[in-house]
Amino acid sequence: MADLSNLLDEVDDALGEEEDEVEVPNTQIASYEDNEDSDDNDDNADREHVELPAALEEFEQQQQGYGSEQEKHDEADQDLVELETNENHHYYVKLKRLWQQELACPELLPLDEELVEAISDQIERQQAVIDDMGEEPGDIEALLGSVLKVDCDRAQFMLSDLLRMRLWKIQEHPLHMRDLVDRMSESEFEFLKGYGQLFEGYMRRTVLDHVAKDALKNLDEPEMIDKPxxxxxxxxxxxxxxxxxxxxxxxxxxxxxxxxxxxxxxxxxxxxxxxxxxxxxxx
The missing domain is CATH 3.40.5.60 (Ribosomal Protein L9; domain 1)
Incomplete structure (x- = not known):
């Protein structure tokens, strides 16, 4: 009986050890699963707090600042559009036509003083805008400033050449221009008077003082006056x-x-x- 009791005790001990061996893997599996879940959470946390490389961070900052730069460019474009209004374009076309007519015409044409004044004011305003753009950093502002300067220089050249041609015609035929005062501006009329006095003084010293007084009577006849x-x-x-x-x-x-x-x-x-x-x- 003692041997049988010992045998039963050994069987019970063996069964207990088998149950312990079966429970250990379950515990290990549960622990492994817990560790795996913890690792996943840690990975997610790491993904949320991951730091970008320096190059990517700089690119992201540029992307965030792109909106403000775009707004500046849009404002510059708006300034350009405001400058190129229909009214300014109309003045430019009229100036170009007046300039071409004056160059091609052999006689002095009437001067549109209102147009000249409007173009002069427009050139001053546009030059002020160009100066403001030159003080702003950025390639877009520099490009727009260059475009505006080309337009400004073109208009300024036509206006200067128009006035130069008119003064040249006055110098070529000063005596004849006495009958065309209504076609001149006030400054051109003052120029004619000053040039006429110099011209008369020169002619008296070189020619008229050496000519008989009776011969001077014919100098005022129309056919004696040089005309275009x-x-x-x-x-x-x-x-x-x-x-x-x-x-x-x-x-x-x-x-x-x-x-x-x-x-x-x-x-x-x-x-x-x-x-x-x-x-x-x-x-």
Missing amino acids: DLEQFVFVRVKETSEIDIGTEDEPSIQQHDPGTTLITRYNLVRELFGQGKVELIL
Whole structure:
């Protein structure tokens, strides 16, 4: 019986050890799962707090600052649009036409003082904008400033060349210009008076003081005054249907020309039509 009892005790001990061996893996599995969940949480936390490399961080900052730079560019574009209004463009077109007509015409034309004043004011305003853009950093501002400066220089050149040509005509025919004072500005009239006094003094010292007084009586006759050559040939573009003489003095040839027609003829033959705005002179 003792041996049987010992045998049963050994069996019970063996069964207990087997149960302990079965429970240990479960505990290990549960612990492993807990550790795995903890690792996942740690990984997620690490992903949430991961630090970007320096290059990526700089790129992200540039992307965040892009909005403010874009706003600056939009403001610069808006300034450019405001400058290039229809009114300013209208003034520019009129100035270009007036400049071309003055260069092509042999006589002094009436001056549009209102247009000259408007263009001068526009150039001053645009130059102020260009100066402001030059003080702002950035390639876009520099580019816009360069574009505006080109437009400003172009308008300033045409205005200066227009006034230069008018002064040249006054110098070429000062005595004849006495009858065209109504076509001049106040400054041009003052220039004519000053130049006329110098011209008269020069002529008296070099010529008139050595000529008999009786001969001076003929100097004021119209044929003695130097005038522009109104018979010189000019290029003309027809704006309204007109009849133009394209012949010679001996053989006139009057023909009708439709709008858009371009021809070359003597200025005196189209002078009246030019004054009426039916034709325009081109370079």
